[in-house]
Every structure is written in structure tokens, then in C-alpha cells.
Amino acid sequence: MAATKVLLVDDDVVVRFTLEKVLEQHDFDVTTATNVPEALKHISSNSFDVLLSDLHMPGAGDGLTVVSAMRHANPKAVTMLLSAFPEMDAAAHAILKQTDQILVKPMEVMEVVKAIKQRLVSGSSAIRVVETVASILERLAKITIQAWFNRIVTDKKLMAVSMTYEQRTSHLPQVFRDLVSRLNSTKSIGSKELISEAASEHGINRRRQGYTAAMMVEESRILQACVFDTLQNNLATIDFFASCSPA
Template sequence: MMAPAKLLLVDDDETIRYTLGIILRKHGFEVTVASTVNEALKHIGSEVFDVLLSDLHMPGAGDGLTVVSAMRHANPKAVTILLSSFPHMDAAAQAILLQTDEILVKPMDVNMLVDAIKQRLAVGPTRTRLVESVATILERSTDSTISDWYELVEKEESLTAIPMTFQLRSGHLPQVFQDLVLRLRSSTILGTKELHSTSAAQHGTARRQQGYTAAMMVEESRILQVSVFNTLQKNLANIDFSVVLIGVMTIADEIDSQLGQAMKSYLAESIVDALPA
């Protein structure tokens, strides 16, 4: 007969530890319980487990992710499962899944919980996922993001009032994305004086000559931000979440900066147009 799977149950709720521990033992697991992150870390450092079942939200220093990270480091062959009380956390779940194998929502049927643990044991731990910076994701997704942007623009009647080819409409964007990637990889402090962009100035002049209004320029820029953030959403499972917030803020700052520079040249062109011949 195979030895029972060793399971570490981590939860600050005494009732859950007691009742769930009894149930899991009845289903053939060898269960060790821990009520705090520190207690769990001590067990992980001194014993070998097949399964970690931990509450995500723990009081005091650390949380379920701290325990998962420790288990992954000490025993990469162990299956790691988190319990959460929040049923709607798709985005957060993708981030957490960079470290843990599965998330289960509390409360859940005990039989379903046991089946989920056994199924995950049969599959084994998830392979390490590719983690990328925001800059890398935008760099490799430039073409698809521009295509998504163009589709959204083509649905906006205020913009399609001026018909254009794909090239005329989006020709400025490859340089915009190069500037975004450069800005994300630089050490420029958020909110510092904008770096001069020749392409942004040229874009403003071109849009004036093509008949755009100022409102159309702003709407076009808004759609660009939406498209970029949609791309990040699609790649959420790969994002390095330690820098994602500053990355998002930098993107918004850079796109706004480029719009501001484009508007300056747009207005300058408008003044030239207004001069007597």
C-alpha cells in the first residue's frame, strides 16, 4: 500500500483546523496543522509534505503566499493550494497562480475539496510560469495591440468621419510603443519633465493637416490607453506584479505626455492655418 499523502493545513481559524483536519484524515491524508505563518514555516523547514492547503488571508506578518513561496523553495514537488473567501478575484487569481497551483473559494463542499486535492495530487505541481516585465509584454505585443487599437478606432464614429487607410491611421504608433518601452526601462522618475518626442510633434502636425479636431486627438489617445491596458490584462498571468503598478502609471504618464506634445504642434499648425495668405 502507498503511504498516505502528507498534508500541511494552515489556517488561523481553530474550528476550520479541527474539523477539516478530522475530515482530511478520514480521507487518508496524514495531516499537520499550523495556525500562523511562522508555525507553518517551521514545519516546512523541518518536514517534507506532499500537499500544502493554506488560507490566503492570515493575521500578522505574512500570508498564504508567504507559505506557498516557502514550500515552493523547500519542496518544489509539493502541490500548493490556497483557500480564499473572495469569489470574484479573477485578476488577483492569475497573479497568485504565478506561485500556487490552485485557488479554492471558501466555503466549499468538503467532498469537492477532497476531490480537488486528490486531482491536483494526480496532476502534480504546476510548472514554473514565464514572468515578464510590462516593457517586455508591450514590446512583443506591439503589432497585436495596434491591431486592437485600430479595431476600436474604426468603431468610433467621431474618428471614422475622416476616412483613412490603416497606415495613415496607425503609422505613428510603432514609434509610440518604442518610446513607451524605452520609458518603462529607463530610470526616469514618474512626473518628471517630459522627454521631447519628435514623432509626437510630427503626429500632431499631421493630424491637423488630415482634418482632426482637438477632441478627436484626445479620443484617439484614450483608445490607445484602453488598448494597452487590454494587452496587459490578456497577459496578466505573466506580468511581474512587483512592478506592475509603477508600470501602469508610467504608461499613462507617457501617453499623456505624447498627447500633450502632439497637441502643441497641432495648435501651432492651426495658428499657421489662420494666418492671412
């Protein structure tokens, strides 16, 4: 029977070396990576049965990026994350929807081996539905716009300028379409092709309607907060690998 293939990802040389040696002593075939880019290269060129990755690592990406990549390349692989922060509350629940198990550091090495063997017996959790940031924002544009409006009506300074619902929100559907287009584009942000005409026109209209510069900034800040909330509420379904990779 072929040895179980494990991809071990950790920037801590002591943790990585210790886990590698102990796992090999228990007949695991171990490949190591010190960072996310190195891990992604291994995933793209090899097949693994288990991913054991630190959640927090320096540089671009983190353990969730690696998990998402493994889900793409090998959906049946068991994915496990190591974290030094046990009290993550809501974040932990969201992370558990992405990966099979979180192991809290510091942890006895033999407990890690035991956890891997137990998870291999039960198998990976059901394959999860994942989406890019662009597809989430496109799907939930109307809900996000309504959430934005609900916050706007509580702001006395913004509401001092009388407008209908249509006047306040008519620019937003196109703004979201432009945002989705930018997220899906292979061109760098800032390119002339990616400038939102809707956003520019909106600024001109708001000045005509009586907004000051400070009011436009505040309205934009509220929109950014609502977009963030939408993504935060859908953290468990975000495809971190695709969202961080060029198209």
C-alpha cells in the same frame, strides 16, 4: 523528516489564527504574514513548501503578487489561494494558470488541511512562463496596434478626417517603445527623461491633419482600451511580482 513549511498570508486575524493553530496540530511548520509586503519579506529570506494566501487583501498587491514572488524564489512550492468570490468565470481560469488551486471561503478548516495534503502528494503544477508588463506590450505591439486601427475605422467622427493606414499608425511603434522604456526604467514616471517625444509630435501632426482636441482624446482612449485588452488577454502570464517591484 522535516516538517512541511507553510507560509500563511491573510489579513483576517481570526482566519489566520485558526488556520495556523490547526495546521500546527497536523505537524505543519507555519509562518504567518498579515499583508503582501510582510509575505514578500518572508519569501525572500526563507524557503517554503506551501503558500496559502488570501487572494484579496488591503494595501498594495494581492495574493497573485505573493504567488508570483513564490514562483521566483521557490518554483517547486505548492501555491494555493483563498477567495470569497467563487464565481469569477474567466478571471478564475486566468488565476488558476498562475496558482495551483483556489479554495473558496468559507471553508471548513479540516478541508483546507486535506486540500493541502492532497496537493503535496500531486505536487505543484508545471512551472509557468511569466512575463513583465513591459515584455508583453513589446512582444504584442503590432497586434495591439492592429486592434487599435480596427476600432478606429468604426468611429465615424475619427474617420471623417481622411488618412492612409500609415498616416494613422506611423507614430504608434515609437509610442510603444517609449512605453516599454518607461516601464523598464528605474526613474519615476513624470521625469523629463521619460517624456515621449513621439507622443508630443503626434499631437502636433494630428492638429495639422484636422483633428480637434476631442478627437485626439478619443483616439488616445481607444489606444488605452486596446493596451488594457492586451494585458487582460495575457493576465495568466503577467509576472505580478516583477511588475510591481522597482527595477
